[in-house]
Amino acid sequence: MLKLLDTSSIILILEEIKCPEIFNHCIERGHTLGITGAVYDELSANPNSFEHFKKYEKISVIRNDHQKNSKTYEYLTKRYHSLHEGEISVLCEAVEMSYSKSPCYCIVDDHAARKRKDELGIQLTGTIGFLLWGKKNGCFNEEECQKLHQKIKKSRFRIDSQILEKLLT
Secondary structure (H helix, E strand, O other): OEEEEOHHHHHHHHHHOOOOHHHHHHHHOOOEEEEEHHHHHHHHOOHHHHHHHHHOOOEEEEOOHHHHHOHHHHHHHHHOOOOOHHHHHHHHHHHHHHHOOOOEEEEOOOHHHHHOHHHHOOEEEOHHHHHHHHHHOOOOOHHHHHHHHHHHHHOOOOOOHHHHHHHHO
8 A cells, every 4th residue: 555645744754753664564564655736845945854855765656736726725725824835745646546546645734634534535644643554564663662662852843742652551
């Protein structure tokens, strides 16, 4: 299954906590990792983030420029002003893929987006949920989860402490 990542998850995992093994773990389990063209553009606008991303070649770029003409894009941009282009493109791609019976799993950190996953009929979690999936599937042991927890707490990543604590349980 395709795991479709948003900009914030790429930056946190590759740049801030330096944990690319979660991506390797996904690939070893037969998953494909992807980002949309809009996420690629957001990453490339920040030279530091883009350098980290370019070193990791196992994430494919899905060019979905057609989305700006879709009803889903129009609906999301009008209804959710807080969503940026990357998040909207990930959600649109997931909806389009669900129509074609090729579901994907989205990794998006915006709370408004996560609240709408059922309405949109897509599978979605945040970056911490993605890391918890890795923990559940043997990617991280307890000690590694404690280190991840500390790195995330020290990062610029904004997360509810109760959600972050799940890495320790």
